[in-house]
Amino acid sequence: MTTYETIIGLEVHAQLRTQSKMFCGCSADYAAAAPNTHVCPVCMALPGALPVINHTAVEKTILAGLALNCTICEHAVFARKNYHYADLPKGYQISQYELPFCRDGWIEVEVENKPGFSEKPGLSKRIGITRAHLEEDTGKLVHGGSEAGDTRLSQGRGSYTLVDLNRAGVPLLEIVTEPDIRSPEEARAYLVKLQQILRYLGVSSADMERGAMRCEANVSVRPVGQEKFGTKVEVKNLNSFKSVKLALEYEVARQIAALERGERVVQVTMGWDEERGRTVVQRTKESSDDYRYFPEPDLPPLVVDRAWVDEIRSRLVELPDAKIARYVNELSLDPRDAQLLAMDRGVAEYFEATLATLRNQVSRRNLVSSAMGDAKIAANWITGELFRLMNAAGAGIEAVKVAPAALAELLGLVAAGQVNQNGAKRALGAMFVTGQPADQVIRELGLAQVSDADALAQAVTDALAKFPAEVARYRGGEEKIFGWLLGQVMRETKGKGNPAVVRELLEKSLRG
Ligand code: ADP
Ligand code: ZN
Numbered sequence: 318m319t320t321y322e323t324i325i326g327l328e329v330h331a332q333l334r335t336q337s338k339m340f341c342g343c344s345a346d347y348a349a350a351a352p353n354t355h356v357c358p359v360c361m362a363l364p365g366a367l368p369v370i371n372h373t374a375v376e377k378t379i380l381a382g383l384a385l386n387c388t389i390c391e392h393a394v395f396a397r398k399n400y401h402y403a404d405l406p407k408g409y410q411i412s413q414y415e416l417p418f419c420r421d422g423w424i425e426v427e428v429e430n431k432p433g434f435s436e437k438p439g440l441s442k443r444i445g446i447t448r449a450h451l452e453e454d455t456g457k458l459v460h461g462g463s464e465a466g467d468t469r470l471s472q473g474r475g476s477y478t479l480v481d482l483n484r485a486g487v488p489l490l491e492i493v494t495e496p497d498i499r500s501p502e503e504a505r506a507y508l509v510k511l512q513q514i515l516r517y518l519g520v521s522s523a524d525m526e527r528g529a530m531r532c533e534a535n536v537s538v539r540p541v542g543q544e545k546f547g548t549k550v551e552v553k554n555l556n557s558f559k560s561v562k563l564a565l566e567y568e569v570a571r572q573i574a575a576l577e578r579g580e581r582v583v584q585v586t587m588g589w590d591e592e593r594g595r596t597v598v599q600r601t602k603e604s605s606d607d608y609r610y611f612p613e614p615d616l617p618p619l620v621v622d623r624a625w626v627d628e629i630r631s632r633l634v635e636l637p638d639a640k641i642a643r644y645v646n647e648l649s650l651d652p653r654d655a656q657l658l659a660m661d662r663g664v665a666e667y668f669e670a671t672l673a674t675l676r677n678q679v680s681r682r683n684l685v686s687s688a689m690g691d692a693k694i695a696a697n698w699i700t701g702e703l704f705r706l707m708n709a710a711g712a713g714i715e716a717v718k719v720a721p722a723a724l725a726e727l728l729g730l731v732a733a734g735q736v737n738q739n740g741a742k743r744a745l746g747a748m749f750v751t752g753q754p755a756d757q758v759i760r761e762l763g764l765a766q767v768s769d770a771d772a773l774a775q776a777v778t779d780a781l782a783k784f785p786a787e788v789a790r791y792r793g794g795e796e797k798i799f800g801w802l803l804g805q806v807m808r809e810t811k812g813k814g815n816p817a818v819v820r821e822l823l824e825k826s827l828r829g
């Protein structure tokens with residue numbers, strides 16, 4: 318059987334986070350609004366209404382373009398893309414065609430392992446970005462009436478469709494890749510990375526489930542060794558990472574099966590039917606000619622001033638890959654921890670703030686840093702205990718009540734020997750719920766570590782008195798029972814004993 322290679326190119330639409338819509342003053346924050354309340358003559362396309370370009374949307378497009386390693390074009394032009402659909406009141410969409418704001422960029426993705434979790438970062442690949450341009454979103458159609466009992470508008474005479482124009486005119490950033498992607502996993506890795514970058518920049522919530530980031534996938538297959546690309550199919554309605562992967566896997570298998578049967582792949586636009594788990598033909602592919610693009614006569618061509626681009630460049634934040642590299646090279650974190658911390662900008666900032674305060678405290682109190690290093694300690698607590706608490710509570714980092722300084726305070730108390738690991742874990746659990754400072758929680762819950770030799774010696778004596786048989790076994794040479802005995806002494810201290818002191822006392826006592 319012939320072996321085939323998969324070729325994928327992705328087109329992503331991300332809603333830009335702006336206060337107002339792309340070409341009018343209506344609020345772009347329509348999520349909770351009643352239908353057709355965020356509308357005006359411009360976005361309803363009333364005759365004579367004229368568009369005005371949203372400055373912030375252009376800046377966010379350029380910022381995203383810079384982060385995606387694009388060239389920012391000196392001249393940009395808005396263009397009319399003409400087509401007719403009920404969610405498009407003007408009968409055309411204002412988009413960009415020949416002269417977009419951004420072109421020729423790339424994103425680097427890990428290809429060997431699960432995206433974001435490469436054990437060996439460096440096994441990465443560049444996915445070329447053909448262009449990133451700015452356009453406007455369409456309205457939304459709400460279909461109803463086919464369900465039994467829904468007679469609101471159909472008066473029992475079948476189905477109906479409602480038009481909601483709240484979304485019409487919301488700024489959209491469209492990002493198109495080169496046909497560089499070679500598998501559904503790579504497509505997913507690209508989308509995860511793109512989402513991460515857009516979120517880091519704060520230009521889009523890039524939330525796929527909420528429609529703030531939408532994906533169309535172009536896919537073809539070719540026999541390995543053949544240079545010419547196969548005929549591509551475009552798949553729409555991909556509303557989650559999962560459906561992107563499933564739809565691509567399905568489509569690749571469908572195309573290979575067709576070729577193996579001696580059939581041709583026909584260039585069509587398909588939809589992903591989530592429920593049936595298959596792609597469905599929507600229409601035969603239109604070409605760009607069908608859209609009769611021409612420069613938008615109601616808007617001026619733009620000269621993108623280089624000083625302006627430089628000013629926008631100065632707003633770029635450190636992006637995930639750069640952060641990971643810095644965490645590994647400068648803080649000696651292992652790549653996996655670095656990736657976990659850099660995945661979300663909020664988590665990365667939390668980690669960095671915790672570490673800064675922790676270092677401050679360590680030097681202020683003249684504590685000896687543990688061999689593990691402050692960065693590693695902060696990383697372990699955040700990716701371990703804090704993530705566990707967040708998962709259990711279903712909370713994102715924004716909702717965490719423990720301020721970075723409060724976590725650092727707690728870790729400082731551990732370093733100072735005032736609370737042991739166990740006590741600190743319990744303290745963090747309480748702090749997570751109440752938001753109270755570490756010292757208060759430790760005091761109120763009585764979690765302070767006991768290092769007092771007399772008290773601990775008493776605990777050793779009490780524990781050994783309870784388990785004479787085990788003590789005899791230890792003395793008879795069964796050394797591995799030591800850990801168990803240590804556990805019993807810790808229990809006597811209600812978990813608050815300083816483990817190092819307990820160990821020393823227990824050894825002495827068993828020897829004597
Ligand atoms: P169209 O003119 O049909 O829109 P484009 O050349 O603009 O096609 O490409 C649209 C998307 O399809 C891009 O992401 C591109 O990388 C991808 N693409 C182009 N050719 C192929 C192919 N043969 N197989 C898979 N993807 C492709
Ligand atoms: Zn409007």
Ligand code: MG
Nearest residue numbers: 328493604605
């Ligand atoms: Mg195209």
